[in-house]
Amino acid sequence: MNIDDILFHLGESTPFGGTSASPPIYQTSNFIFPTLDQMKTALQHEDHIPFYTRGANPTVQVLQEKIAALEETEHSLIFASGSAAITAAIISQVKAGDHIVCISNPYSWTKKLIEGILAKFSVASDFVEASDTEAILAHVRENTRLIYLESPNSWTYEMQDIEVITTFAKQQGIRTILDNSCASPLYQKPARYGVDIIVHSSTKYLSGHADVVSGVLCTSSDIYLSIFKNEYMTFGAIISPLEAWLMIRSLRSLELRMEKVSKNALEVARFLEKHPKIAHLFYTHSESFAQPELVEKYLSGNGGLMTIDLKTNNAHQVEQFCNTLKRFKLGCSWGGFESLAFPAITTMSSLNYNKPDTAINRIRLYVGLEDSGLLIDDLTNALEIID
Known part of the structure; x- marks a missing residue:
C-alpha cells in the first residue's frame, strides 16, 4: 500500500x-x-x-x-x-x-x-x-x-x-x-x-x-x-x-519528519566522526560502523540516533560539555522534534539503569528537526571544553 x-x-x-x-x-x-x-x-x-x-x-x-x-x-x-x-x-x-x-x-x-x-x-x-x-x-x-x-x-x-x-x-x-x-x-x-x-x-x-x-x-x-x-x-x-x-x-508528518531528521543526522555524524575530541562515534550510517552489510540488507534509512564517546575520562569535563550545550537539550527520550543529549553517566544513579560500569564519557545524541548547522555549532562550542 x-x-x-x-x-x-x-x-x-x-x-x-x-x-x-x-x-x-x-x-x-x-x-x-x-x-x-x-x-x-x-x-x-x-x-x-x-x-x-x-x-x-x-x-x-x-x-x-x-x-x-x-x-x-x-x-x-x-x-x-x-x-x-x-x-x-x-x-x-x-x-x-x-x-x-x-x-x-x-x-x-x-x-x-x-x-x-x-x-x-x-x-x-x-x-x-x-x-x-x-x-x-x-x-x-x-x-x-x-x-x-x-x-x-x-x-x-x-x-x-x-x-x-x-x-x-x-x-x-x-x-x-x-x-x-x-x-x-x-x-x-x-x-x-x-x-x-x-x-x-x-x-x-x-x-x-x-x-x-x-x-x-x-x-x-x-x-x-x-x-x-x-x-x-x-x-x-x-x-x-x-x-x-x-x-x-x-x-501525517512521519515521512517528512524522518527525512529531515535523517538528513540532519548524517551531517552531524560526518562532523563528529572527524572531530579530534570524539573518541568514537556509534552510528549505523557512519564510515566506521562495523556491520555495513547488515545496514545495506535491512535499513533503507538512517534516523537520528547516534552515540559519542568523548575523548576524556574526566567526569567534570563530561558535565561541562553537557551543560554547555544549548541546542541539544538534556533529556532521556528521542524521536521528537527536539534534539536531545542523554549522558550515560546519568544512569549510574538511576533506580532503573543501575550500571556502575557505564562509560562516563558516553553520550547518546538524538538529532531532531533543527537546522543541522546550528546543531553542529552547538557541538563545536561544547567540545571546546574538552582538553
Whole structure:
C-alpha cells in the first residue's frame, strides 16, 4: 500500500463516512446498544467491535490499522507505553520453565522484565552479544521459546541478521520478537524477514512531538487475538482515545519528519566522526560502523540516533560539555522534534539503569528537526571544553 494512503486515509472512511478531514475522538469509556442482541454480539467480538474502551475504541482502531499497515502485519495493538507493549509481547510467549535468548543490553525495562521479574516465575534467560548472530543461535536450548532482538540495539546500534535468526527459530518452533523503535517502520520491515512480533516505543518517531507516551506491537491475526484476549485485556495498559488521535495527527508528518531528521543526522555524524575530541562515534550510517552489510540488507534509512564517546575520562569535563550545550537539550527520550543529549553517566544513579560500569564519557545524541548547522555549532562550542 502507498505510504501516503496509509498516513492520510487508511481506516478513516469507516466508520466516519468521510465527513470530517480529521477523525473524531471517541472520548468515551462505554458504548451503548439499542438491543440486547447487539450488545451480546459486541461482547463476543470485543477485539474489533467497540464494547468498552479498555478493549476496542474507534479512534484507537484507526491508529492500529495504520501502524499495522506500516509494519506490513495483519494487526497491531496500541499500549500506554513502550514497556507495556514489550511486557505483553514477551509474557504472551513464555511460561514457567521456558527459556529466553535476548540480545545483550536491550532497552532497560526489557532487561528488567526478563532478568528481574520473569526470573521470579522460573523463566530462564541468556543475554548474548547483539552483534553476534551465531552466538545468539548457539545459546538456544531445548526449552527456548523466545528469541528477543533489537536491531539496531540500544545506545550502540549493533544489528542482528534477522532473516538467519527467524529462519532458524521457525524450524525450532521458537517465536521471535524485534524492537524496531530505532529504525521505525519506514526504514526497516522486520515482518518481511519472518519476525513474529514487532514492538515499538511509539513515544518516539511514531508520536514524534514529545507529548504522548505510547507503545505498539504488530503481529499476525492469531497472535493478535491471543494477546488481545489475555495480556492486553488483563493488564489494561491502554492508550486513551485522545492520545490515539494525537498519534494519528503525528503520522501525517512521519515521512517528512524522518527525512529531515535523517538528513540532519548524517551531517552531524560526518562532523563528529572527524572531530579530534570524539573518541568514537556509534552510528549505523557512519564510515566506521562495523556491520555495513547488515545496514545495506535491512535499513533503507538512517534516523537520528547516534552515540559519542568523548575523548576524556574526566567526569567534570563530561558535565561541562553537557551543560554547555544549548541546542541539544538534556533529556532521556528521542524521536521528537527536539534534539536531545542523554549522558550515560546519568544512569549510574538511576533506580532503573543501575550500571556502575557505564562509560562516563558516553553520550547518546538524538538529532531532531533543527537546522543541522546550528546543531553542529552547538557541538563545536561544547567540545571546546574538552582538553
